[in-house]
Amino acid sequence: MSPETILVPLMFVTLIVFLLLGIPVAFALSGTALLFSLLGIKFGLFSFDLLYALPERLMGIAENYILLAIPFFIFMGSILERSGLAEDLLETMGQAFGSLRGGLAISVVVVGTLLAAATGIVGATVITMGLISLPAMLRHGYSKKLACGVIAASGTLGQIIPPSIVLIVLADQLGVSVGDMFLAAIIPGLILSGFYVLYVFLVSLFKPEIAPAIPKEKNVSTVAFIKKVLKVVFPPLFLIAVVLGSIFAGWATPTEAGAFGAVGAMVLAWFSGRLTRKTLEECLTSTVKLSSMVLFILVGATFFTLVFRGLYGDFVIEDLLTHLPGKEYGFLLTVNLVVFILGFFLDFFEIVFIVVPLVAPVAERLLSPIFSDFSEPSRIALVWFGIIISMNLQTSFLTPPLGFSLFYLKGVSPPEVTTADIYKGVVPFILIQIIALASIIFFPEISVGILK
Amino acid sequence: MKKIANFIDKITSATGYILNYICLIMILLGFTNAILRKLSQYFGVNLTSNMYFEMQWYLFALIFAYGFSYALLHKEHVKIDIFYNRFSKKTQKRIDFLAGIFFFIPVSLLLCYLTYPMVLKSWVIKESSPDPNGLPRYPLKIAVLLGLFLLVLQSISETIKSWYSLRGEDVS
């Protein structure tokens, strides 16, 4: 047995141990990397010099313009939260749903879906949603689990609803057009958010205590209430219009749309008289702290992956993937399982890099016959395959113990919300993901029908 | 020792305060640059520059480099607390201290050590951007190295504080 076949699994196990001991995630990742780089050097798999690739990777993160979406959107969310605008909205929307229980959670899914259409960076959406909706839900007596689950899940919608960085990287690796991937992802993304709404609706029907209805204020006439709804709904709608509008009108790139949202939020808060210097500084501080938290996790992950590759971990995975079952559904099942499990440990970026080039040719050959009535079966098959993988990766952001969205949500939660609450909260949503994934696999028209 | 920790904390707090405004400038720059670019199209004159574009991620890189220690100071780095919460206070403090000794300090030292040659090489040749109206790169790389050095200091400060906390003393 070669040293790498032992070191690589051991590296994964060590990471989990460090994480569960309560070492901060970024340091658990980089500490594991440090330890295993020493082992890798000792077993002659690489020399110390390889580690000089690390500063280059660090600069790669620091210079990555796309990541600016993280501070932009966090700042927007932070202003909405601290100025009370977000709470006004969610509360009023909750009231508007009236006797409908779970109204607040449904509003979260709706807002999450809209935000997903504006950005494709994971940290950005989850944290923004966490900032604006978690305190409101907890205050209204929602169970911590449901609140966390719905936020974490809605926050990852940004990965599947275009624009999305996952889709772009996948399109690149599969050699299909980004535009096709974006088109084919729209309906699956909306189906997911529909499923989330359905779940919230059902759970609040059977377990009203975990998703209480928000009582209407007493002695308020319907007319007055409608006025109030319009008043509180306007600012966030305006903001969403600014963010999405700036992209669609061709003023901003998807990343810059975050800056439009941030400026728009400041303008709104200023108009509502709630933008003091103190609020502004508080928002900036939390933006800096939360962005740094996300970025340092990325640094830890990049160190971990470098050492993983140094130990020839990518070749270990390759060997695993070379002998996949021959039939199309067996193949899909295996690939999905591998991606799902790797999703526990590795950044989506690395998974795409390692797995997709290996399986894409097989996918093209095996899956093309399914689309024989399309004009370009192989292109459609690859797009479909890409959508399946991207939904699977989106799920991996949600999966304990290492789903990055869960870390990010933890980063903005009040202390009474524990990791356990978050882990338990996402379980139903992971099941929903699996159902959605299965429906895309068995009814390909859902995603690629639009390309016909 | 306590004095050292407090001194380091003060430096980190001060840089953190500056980062707030760096962040604000970055947001305004992103917004303004996009507006000016759109107006360039309408007026048929180039109103913007690739420099504004680069400047955004230069500022972002500063947040990237100096925010780590700021986040460390404010215990902002997420941890998984499933088991941690069930440990006794004493055990938690032990873990915090060991995390400082075996994770914070070695990792930040290593990052600093590895980054130094890259920065030196960039400085010697006065490296600049390869792109139109680009900014010089070496000051940015120097700033990143200093940020990582601050992370070393902050890691030491956190370790000192957790040591005192482990012994039941308060530090502030």
Added chain:
Amino acid sequence: MERRDFLKMAGIALAGTAAGSLIKPINVHAKKRIRWRMASSFPKAVDVIYGGGKTICDLVREMTDGMFDIRIYAAGELVPGLKVFDAVQEGAIQAGHTTLYYYIGKHPAFAFGTAVPFGLIYRQQEAWLHQGNGNKLINSLASDFNLITFPAGNTGAQMGGWYRKPIRSLKDLKGLRMRIPGLGGKVMARLGVSVQVLAGGDIYPALERGALDATEWVGPYDDEKLGFYKVAKYYYYPGWWEPAPSIHLVVNKKAWENLPKEYQEVLRAAARIANVKMMAQYDVKNPPALKRLLEKGVKLERFPDDVIKAAKKEAFDLYEEIASKDATYRKIFEDWKKFKKETSSWLGLNEFAMETITFKGV
């Protein structure tokens, strides 16, 4: 080397002597097992250019019977695509497959190793690098960066990119929002173009919705895969900023010096083969891709003469400006300029006439 290994080798060498000249000393060295890592600046999806690096690795493995084993990593796998030079310089990896003009921020003269606007065409570029002073000059510069370089691929003249609106005169460039990095971008900026070097993921959506008017990429075969034709109908030629860009194999000097002489020759030969193969591949793959693009309604347009003329002037003004500030740059630029002039008089006569007859029929 371990003492035991040394004894084993000495034994083999002795056996060689005993058996006469059948076993040459070359085999003694060939027993040395060497593992390298090579980072490419390109994603696997840009398969022809990425394939150049892979060709080198495959050939080296075959020619040394697997003893010299180079593993290739796509952009971002070990280091980001634009950091390959740095990582090889630092010794983190032994080799890289990249283009030198990505690093003009380190020294402006690296541009001549790849391509400069209105520079050498393919035949000239090959001749300057291999038979002129090109490789010598580039390597004396690269040597200061702890590197040795080998041409290892060429795309031929690239295309001028995708535009949402036609460019009918120089005036249409004013305020045009285009993504074009490097020297081409510098010349465009001097012509009044609003150059913005957007990040990869933002380009397509920005072009689609009109936050960007234009972007450049490579040529029909690679461009088709990115799908720009769906959002920007006008496809311009020629890509005057990249008449014949060379892709380079860059090797860490110390790693190179530690290679047995035979392996050095093997690597050098592999790079030469990859160099020729890439151009041939593009010449086969681009024509059908262009045909497919035209079938999809792409409008093919030539840059107007006033744009070409103004851009050419700005480009050479820019080179003179840089040369006035940097002696090394001046030295390489002067040699390059002289070579360009001399070879143009020959190629511009006979070859040009032949090509006119071949492609235009007169």
